[in-house]
Amino acid sequence: AQSVTQLGSHVSVSEGALVLLRCNYSSSVPPYLFWYVQYPNQGLQLLLKYTSAATLVKGINGFEAEFKKSETSFHLTKPSAHMSDAAEYFCAVTKRSGGSYIPTFGRGTSLIVHP
């Protein structure tokens, strides 16, 4: 069964520093992978997605993620953190169920950005 594990429930960085949020997946077939961001009191917003094309995926707000099959990883990075990046980030993988594909989410990583 497909699932994702996000390492670290909280990540703290200084403004301008590199952001690295980790996600590992388990899947028996090449998966579809996603990163979502949730700002306080809002819904989840799609940051980027991997759909079996390029392994390096660029998303919104300067974020990108690299699919590494050998490591079963899909880590999210951003070269320079902004205060506005402080939010909850979720990694998700789709799994097939009843003829449909449904997203299964990790527990989330809270990104804290210090001035």
Added chain:
Amino acid sequence: DAGVIQSPRHEVTEMGQEVTLRCKPISGHNSLFWYRQTMMRGLELLIYFNNNVPIDDSGMPEDRFSAKMPNASFSTLKIQPSEPRDSAVYFCASSSGQAYGYTFGSGTRLTVV
């Protein structure tokens, strides 16, 4: 497109009362999902529909929970009777296929006192 629209944004109700949450998916999306988010359990899938038909409701916690999708543009999640442990944020999401991702509504924050 206005995105996925959920109502109400906030709901406070007394234990034992019936609660109905509403969702309007994005036009043209054929899949609809209801999620519950709590600090303890994170995001839990409650039920999902494909072409208005419920496909998997194994995530619905109890018989007190029910969901319907009478047409492609409207779905409801009902809790009857409500209990304090049902307090959570409930999200609706829709999709036109996994390759396109899933679009979430802003959620309904339910508080049962």
